[in-house]
Amino acid sequence: MPYTPELKKLIKRVEKTRPERVERKKKGEEFPALSLKEREDILKYHPDFKDEGRSEIKVGSSKGYKISNEIVDLLHAESRVSTELLDLSNPDYEADVLVIGGGGAGTSAALTARENGAKVILATKLRHGDANTMMAEGGIQAATKNTKDSPYYHYLDAMGGGHFTNDPDLVEELVNGAPLVIQWLEKLGAMFSKFDDGRLKTMHGGGTSRKRMHYAGDITGAEIMRTIRDEARSHTDDIKVLEFSPAVELIINKKGICSGAVLYNLETEEYIIVKAKATIMATGGSGRLHMQNFMTTNHYGATADGLIMAYRAGVSLKFLHTVQYHPTGAVFPEQSEGLLITEKFRGAGANIVNVEGKQFVYEREPRDVEASAIIRECIEAGKGIPLPNGKYGVWLDSPMIDIIKGEGTVRKEFPGKWILFKRYDIDITKDPMLVYPTLHYQNGGLEINSKCETSLPGLYAGGEVSGGVHGENRLMGNSLLDVTVFGRIAGEAAAGFAHNKYKDAKLTLEHVDKYHKELKREGVDTKGRVSPMLLPDYSNPDVRKRQLTTQYLGTMR
């Protein structure tokens, strides 16, 4: 759907102010960035600060912690399986290391566990590679240019972005591991954007002090994901992949060691027992829970499964009180709603402007600050652009990029988005895009240390499911880095545990029974809910109402 006549009229206002804004940009005159104090003030508009959006967890190791209602609901729910019906004595599969999740973290972990001599099973809910990693567009941070940058500055930027709440040990691992994973990926044949002499192209992202964002066109995550997936497929003897088989509970043995998981075959609806000497949780994020009813950039399977399973097994949660809203999700046309418009557009020079065509915020503030400023502009200042569906957005002035950097830049640097909008009859080199904050990233998650160990022996976690490395807010380009750095650490650590520390004992699901008892004791009304959620329900509610079968007999479900 192309822009409506009303929107086209409003675009004229953006065009009117554009030449002056371009001139300023060319001179290096930026819209003033907010001070730390001003940032604090504007953050009050962030959805994280809405008290009605959160509630207390009533059971488990983080009891009393207030986080998103949507996650609490899943924690206040029962297991999908009746523990007494499962026979754990005859596992269907055995492995040294079980990796739960087939995205960037899980695949990196599987490859590294294999390098360290482990036989691996990788279980994933959908296809191998169906994950938020695949969708990450912008880039991956690493201080690879030591004449102007070093892990020192990368550390500083990450801490500042996270409001100085990040776990210092984890950040240290992240920034030191960064150049190493870029080298690893280069060796695996990932096609990073480079100069002819092999130097990696790098650019700024929100909150970076040096240009250290490496990228592969505007599909950096997809390039990384398909490359490491292809590498995993080169080692099918050592890495067995079970697709459409999400984990639903962890298994803990009588010696208190995490010893695998119960999987669920989404097609045959069987439960499958995998016994493993070490287990890695790499299930990613939770955008598909649609916190506070926001749209999301996330993958179909991002439903917080790993948080739920590991929490039942006793692992604490950290930094889940903050959720990252990407400042620029598409809001027009409707079928593109929620789609990520990478920060690189702003890095390349595109301003954010309101209905009057005026700039109201520096376009490279940290994500939570940028998102808050946009929400305030639309909701409080009333200067958002009204959309045909009654909602609001602001302009992302993409045509500036070609004017500043030369014609063809947008097509070359953002081929994916250019094609996408062309399908809707919108030429983003001529007309700006309409954007609004969209649910993007789970800043927090399972508590881990710098070896990716959780409090449960034999259970490791890495990537979006874990919390601490980004503190209360993640910078662009640190998530692809997180999944590869910590995926690799988890893989190595888990292989080490499997070889040296694992002790065999009877498998149990006693922790699940214990959790159920605690729910009862605390008087939590589960309202018949079961979790993990596995997939969001987008099917038509009117059709659901007509699905009247209440009991199943015979062959049809």
Added chain:
Amino acid sequence: MSKDSAPKNKSKKQSEPIHDMVPIFLMGKKYDVPATLTIQKAFEYAGYQLVRGCGCRGGICGACGTVYRFPDSYRIEVGLACQTVVEPNMYIAQIPFFPANRAQYDLEKLEPTGSTVTALYPEIYKCVGCGTCTRSCPMDIDVMEYISRAIRGDIAGAAELSFDCVMCGLCAARCPAEEAQYNIAILTRRLYGRYIVPGARHLKDAVENIKKKKFEKGLGKLKKMNVDKLKEVYNERETEPQFGPEDWEPENKDYLVTK
């Protein structure tokens, strides 16, 4: 904000009459759906809970390859279900999985030549040049052209041309020569990235510097700082100008490795 497909919007859906409904045929069965929906959302509107054929919902993961045609046309059209808007009387079938040959290889033992590709995928010579693959690509990639470049040994060309491939498999599903073009494509891209594009010298140096622990002291200092001091250092850090030259250097070089 509403969501991707908002279940909680149901009250709104019921109170407002929906205009512009169009008939479509999912696996041959007729449903009336709102004209603005993508094929993916049309499946859900019809009542499907998708398991197969749905991934990123953003046109990059390749899970939702779909074929369709119109009653008065013999042509098979293709698209990604999450990106293609429904049109009246579309006959739609999803192809979320299509079996395809993938050769086993160890990238470290390969040479970036055409004969590597043809040895691993000898069926590449069966290409009859019909161009069905190119017409079947929802990403508008000239598939036949990159295959012919791979046959000619132009690894770089095949890699560059196939860069936007989402590996949905529609090319392989329709190829009369039974090729798995997208698997050949990723082989060429990895050969290109690994062997043909020069390695980054500065990356090698950076890794060396970390291994020699050249930044340990600076990082140790930061880790020990209290938050107020850290904020001070953060606020005072120099920022590389956005449109500055690649060889820009900061004033303070204490925590860098200069040549």
